[in-house]
Amino acid sequence: MALSARVVTLKSAARLSADLAFGDTGMIDDIEHVVGLGTRVAAYSPRASLYSRLGEPEVGPDSKPTGRLVFDSRRLRAELLPKAAFVLENEVAAAELDQAILARQNEWLTLYRYADDLFTEIDKASQSKLASLTLLRGLVDDHHNQIEKAYSDEEALNDPLKLIDNPKHDPAIRPTTINTVKLSGVGTVEKGSDMQHEGLGFNGGVPWTHELQHQVYVAGKKTAAGSWEPYTDPEPALVAQQITSIVQSDGITHPRLENHMRHERMVVDLSDELLAASVYSKRIPYLKQIWKNELDGIDLEIRKLQLAYIGTFLFSSFDGSVTATFKQRGDRAKLGEPVARVENDSTLLLSGQVVCAAAPVIGQPIKVVTKQVYGDNASPSLTLNGSVVQVRGVDGLAGRWNVIFEVANSGAVKIPAGYDFDPDPRYTTVSIG
Template sequence: MGIANIISMIARPVHGSYLCFEIGGILNTCDVYLGDTVKAVPYDRLTDLVKASGTTIGDPSRLAGDTNGVLSIVQPFSVASLRNEDRKASLDSAVNSRQNIYFSKHANADSVISTIRGSYDKGSPASNPNLLDRLSDLANQQLVELDEAYRTDDRTGVVKSTTSSAESATKGRGGSNRASKFHQESVGVRVGRGTRLPHVLPLPWEGHPDHIWNGYKSTRFTAPSTTDTAVTTGVNYEESNNYSNTSGMQSTTHVDYEYRTPYIEAHARALRAQISLTNQQFEAYMFSQNIPYLEKIFANELESVDNDVYQLQIALLRSFLISPIEGVVTGVYKGPGEAVNAGEPVIRVEDNSLVHLLANLVHVGPIPIGATATLTTMLAGAGNPTTSLDGTVVSVRGQDSGTRWEVIIRVDNVDAGGLHVLPLGYVFDPEYTDISIA
């Protein structure tokens, strides 16, 4: 190893990225310009920040990562964005639904879990499994009693006709009583004022054989003035009685085109009921398997809802473009309003802190990977200060019988003052550059 002659050599940033969206759409904003420096933000860091945002302080029902929450995380690092109103609406709807689910079930999880255990734990006398067992017993008892009744009445065969009968009876009674007796007296054309009429009171009414009557209490009329007067007074009695009694009986026989088998139908109903009860008992049994783990099941359900929301949060993140490396914007290929395809470059970012020197060298003998390369050069030609750089050979490909080599040398391109030594894409002048391999 020793001095190598340079045929050509150019500096390329080790870290460079053509930024593109995972999805297609219309570019909404481009937030950087050529020459701007951008921060490095690994994508998984953003997703971790979104997932770790959790719920709002003091309100476990509400996720902090709604549209505004996600934007507050991603916008400080965004270099471009697509139109994304539909994704915002979907995310906010999911966050609202998650809050409703929390209120309906998880806000009072302890009480809900206690109620479920009381309803489905076999240890509770009033639980559904025990009630289903009792219902099954009643269904069996009903079938036994119906079977016995059908057999006792010898009605286990086909019924071709049915008979119905009705009997009615009506009774009525009524009566009324009325008594009357009259006495009339006519007087002359004139009577003196204060005359009492009639002159003779009527006798008391003798009454009815079946009743006791005191008769009519007679009164007299005192004439108010001299006038013509006629007086009628008396009592009356009248009695009537009504009696009625009606009864009847009706019988109807029905013959249909379809015959019935009540005995068999009763057994069929019982079997269907047992099948339904068996299904319900199995469902209750399967549900009861969750009883010991309800707390964990509730936690898993809420976490699943949160993961569904998280997928929509990630979908919103995909509409923003961030840079995975810190560097300088060296290319902008799209402007707001232009269509962008998934994977199509929008912005190029390059980090010139660490560079690869891509060199064609003439060197006698092999150049091992890992060898140290020291170069001295006058940047921009003669008359400029000499610059020295040390690097490591990271790639070697031989040419022309072992004297020509394609070499890649990795070089730290930051000086003691934190400035870049070599410009982006710097092409070395072989006349003013020397390199040694050790």
């Protein structure tokens, strides 16, 4: 059975009401369509309508990706500006976003576009390098061992010429330089002679008497008795002579120790290279995933800039009308500072105090009938249907209750927000249940 309630006070308010504020600080942009009092605004949610598309790649006229993302500042502005209530000046945010998208395209053209081909080439090159370094490491050891063996060869001690290079008796030696000079000149020989003497070679033989000078003529030959006698039938011939000199420097070297030192240095260097190559080879099976993660990371950085740019546009989350403005074009808006109030009066909250025999219960249906809405006999009567959404006891013994009713306000004639209902029961009645 419905309870009859008498109104003590009852006032309407829009069920949906919000003070719009930016999530950043900046100057309100001087654009023509910025809303004013009484302007109707439509609900828009970037999260629901746009966020899922922010990472969309751009496709060129050839239906192939360009490496850019579709939503740069120009495309976002075209998408958002018609739906925005207010906009902050955002040229810097736009430039940072576009710069990041261009950098992303450069990275994509440099690496990610050819990821499959590069992976194959890198895999082959890594395996080849690792094999070469392993082989080189073995050659370094072999080179060292062969030199060590040469310096420890017992037979070298019996060879006076090898003692210069292989002084096992004294490993610290002075470096030796061997110079060879070839001298040539013209001499005379006996026609038809085939003699060879002291390493001198030509078309015939010639005795070696002294170092040759240019245009030196040897006019005779030694006899068996050791005396000289002239040629009976001489002829000129080219004579060549080779002279070898051995010079030791004043510096002291230690070839065997230096061999060990060079070997250890090469082993250290090659060990570093081998380690780096081995570690990198372990990454190669995961290179495609690594590259994908890197590209996704770039896209996430761009997404941050896209979201920051979107944050310079202010939207209403529901359809409604602007009922108050706190900032105008050219004003500076601080983070969280209200810029405008938007209200939707299609559903009202009626708050006040009523008197009834029993406590209203949340969720109970209610009906509010008001006559002469505008205070004259010509004013229409309205019936508002809804439910109890809040109850607070004020004086239970007297049957007084603070209540809030939620009612639909969608008729041809509407109750305005902020309307005070007449408490006279001749004009306003409330039934609960």
